[in-house]
Amino acid sequence: MNRIGFIGSSLLVVLALLSSMLFVVDQRQFGVVYALGQIKDVITEPGLNFKLPPPFQNVSYLDKRLLTLDSTDAEPVLTAEKQRVVIDWYVRWRITAPSDYIRNVGLDENAGANQLNRVVRNAFQEEVNKHTVKDLLSLKREVLMADVKREVLEAVQGAKPWGVDVVDVRITRVDYVEAITESVYRRMEAERKRVANELRSTGAAEGEKIRADADKQREVTIANAYRDAQKIKGEGDAEASRLYADSFGKDASFAQFYRSLDAYKSSFSKKSDVMVLDPSSDFFKAMRGSGSTANAVAAPAKK
Template sequence: DWYVRWRITDPQAYIRNVGLDENAGATQLNRVVRNAFQEEINRRTVRELISTRRETLMADVKREVTESVKGAKPWGIDIVDVRITRADYVESITASVYGRMEAERKRVANELRSTGAAEGEQIRADADRQREVTVANAYRDAEKVRGQGDAEANRIYGEAFGRDPQFAEFYRSLDAYKASIGHKGDVLVVDPQSSDFFRNMRNAPSRR
């Protein structure tokens, strides 16, 4: 799509070389402008037509049309302005262009999905690693506290048992009894008279 603005500046030359009314000039000018646009458009890419070279295209068309109407038989007109308003592909090419555009958009979408999936895996891996580090640190701290508690308990036991060795022996026997027969259904078969296991039980009254 295009349009051209023109005016008659020499009526005698116009009537002599073009015709008696404006329609004659418009018809002939339409052919000249269309041919000039076709020639200039064929020299350029679509990117040039819709970007930096658009103004250059229209200036070149105006120059060519002006040279045509002021040739050996001047038309008696001035070309004021020439503008292109739209450039389309033919239908057979349009489908191909749309197909390439769609394929490109799909490629970009697939690339974005792949990138997102990779980033998601990275985030999950980092989260798992941080969880393992946190659990390991917590276990280490818990073991440290437990060790400190056991050490403190052993110190207290040592002090208490050091004051009364017989009580210490009796207390350890109670722990042994608890570990051996401390659960429902436990059965222990021993000779209480000859086994050292119940020795503290037999002697408990004398140590009370």
């Protein structure tokens, strides 16, 4: 039993030793082997690898993929016309030389991101100082981003190379600082209100002009129509008077009888009308002589 236990213990020790000597490098990583704190080897290809057991050798990993660094601060930058603007940006970068990266930057990706953030921010401050706000919002933004990328590459590939490559630098937002933005919004609002009030006053004046012209045309049209109506009415009355005169001149008794009928019609226009007159009055003369008058009127009709 003691022998079996010894063999089992030995196998466990051997397995533990082998597991500490074997390591796998993923295709998305660099494997860096350290020997007593010094870089012994850099594994760039994926697969199973061997090393000495700790503490003689250790292994760490660095990401070889394309990394993204976003701006984290909102510190304003001065433009060429001394306007304070806030710029949001991002950088696409990767580790290309793990040995140089570890010696000059740090042991992990966060160390490189922190230092790269400082370099990119300084490059943006320097380049934005040379351009106006209009340039930042126009096609010249591409030129500015290219200049920033060039400066960043010069910094990371200088006397002590970082072992990284900056693939792209992009601006995502350009805006005034909050105080200036609020002032700009108020000025824009005041300008829009001024234009709106001007349009309203112009529209009101134009509306009054149109209404006045319409009233004038209405009055002119009514006056012309009344004039034409009075003219036609006068001509009709004149023609009627002429016809009456011609007709009444031929028979005086008929004319008197016709006028009496008009008078009766005007006097008794309603059933409730009441008149108090002397029966011997001339008003009923036509009624008293209705028989002889009717015969006189009807006599010509028998011919």
